Amino acid sequence: MMRLVLFIASLPLLASAALAQQQKIGDPPEASNMRLVGWNDLQARSAYQPTIHHQGDRWIAYIGHHGGTDAVPDPVNPMTGKAEPNGTSIVDVTDPANPKYLRHIPGQEGKYEAGGAQMVRVCDGASLPKGDKNAVYMLRTFGSEAHEIWNVADPANPKLVTRLAGLKDTHKSWWECDTGIAYLVSGAPDWRVRRMTQVYDLSDPVHPKKIRDFGLPGQQPGATGAVPTELHGPISTGPRGNRVYFGYGTNKGGILQIVDREKLLKGPAAPTDENLRSPEVGRLSMSAWNGAHTTFPMLQMPVAEFAADGEGAKRDIVMIVDEAIQNECREARQMVWFADVSIEARPMMISSWTVPEASGHFCQRGGRFGAHSSNESMDPVFYKKMAFIAFFNAGIRALDVRDPYHPVEMGYFIPAITEKTDKRCVREGGQDRCKTAIQTNNVETDSRGYIYIVDRANTGLHILELAGPARAVAGLK
């Protein structure tokens, strides 16, 4: 009885322990087997996609931004002294310990997801079949209304090359640098969803050629009945792999669609049910509670446990990452899923992984807790060995994925907040209740083994490296 009384009496203490988990300015970062190498504040702009490009003897980070906040719609660019709508940050990360901010290209006016220039991909002109060999091309979204291509051969002085406008939304596009084929996440005005795919030939970035519009049957103009879940983004394996993996949904009703690239590019373009269905070779419908933000293929993975088996020693795996949307866990948990797509017509979910909430009382820290995205580089340094998952207030998580049936966390890094870190609020009793927490939104890696994470709550770019046993998993010294 006395134990029960003591337990009940200790409940308020437990609650205050959870409160103690909230981040405060001045607290150090939380880390395991990962360490901070360098940092840049990105002018306190909310960040989405980082893309790291090896450009001559330099390494350049191109970082897309969401629109500004209610408090600061257009942050001041200290390099120009002007208030500029969030767009694209260009940062020289050749020396990762001392990243140097080179240029901000303003984006579309508008706050949060309604403005900015979230997405960015980069291809060398020398690798594109019809590109200017001296150019480096950056493909970016311009808010919801356009895609743009800039020549960033001199990253401090980018020049606009092409603009594809007249859209109602854009998002997470993919660009094959060896062929120039681009899968642009767009909102064609007459389609029934905000986001679908416009396939373009951008092998000559000065003269874009439209190939076709694509989406799930039912999304096209003139269709009737239920509208399938809208696109989030595709990843292509190019002509060699001949597959494009489309992720539909962010936090609900996710769909992984496996598409024959050749049929997609060469099939009849008219967006009829039949023509949209024709390139599909497989589909995995997820729970209504989970979306498919990133669909990252890891094909022909040798699985040690199956090495002696007569069949299936190598598996085609797609890592699916959901996106948490709601602050403070006010939705089903969004996490990481591994699908075995070796038999493409019958893809099967084989494992999942999430940060244990209790390990940091993340539901009470403020902001979003849950997965958002993974690194997308297929450079051998990490590919099929280590995956990095942006987990909002739980920072970045390093997963050993060599056995995708049993992914294991090898390290994590939760950056410290700064005075620029934006608050995140929920409504309670008609009032906003706000907390400040890191919101690690996206991640990318480079072939040197550095990990670049960016923050949705304006805390900037953190450049990290693995430490301890996590380095050994990746084969790094």
Add this chain to the structure above:
Amino acid sequence: MLSRRTIVYASLAAVFMIGLGAFSTYVRWDVTHRPWEYDGWRRITWPFPRDGWDEGQAWRGHGLEVYVRPKLGFCGNCDTGVVDDSEVDRVTDIDLVDPLFTPVASGQRIQITDLVGRSRIYKLRSRGSSQLAEAIAVSYRCDLVVAIVVGNVADEELRRKARRFLEADPVQDWINAQLGEK
């Protein structure tokens, strides 16, 4: 070792806090589950299968059925809200009522209390050629509230009656609780 008095006071405090929590939970449960009858409307069981969103509320009255539920964080554009008909087709759950829905005409702007959005009338082909429904999507920042009115919504007076009900206390109290009393 804690003194007996400290333990008693701490226990009383804990019991008070637990009681407060239980009362708050009960009030929330009661608002959600109370059998409402209001001005000719009677609450019925939510008829649709479970999906990614929390269950909504359903009412029947005046020859109409009304289904309503919030969809938190689902607005396509938090600044503009719902501004085009394709979004009404996509977000309002009209496909739950009839997967073969067909729009009768272009939609129109609508305001329910201080929430603004769009509504559109559909023919429910699965239920026969004369069956109609009005789908409504209004938003507050990034949160949507969607409603469907099934019945003779070609009758403007009946449509007005349904909208008045959506603005009435039983519906608004529940919606406000779901939206965090926005």
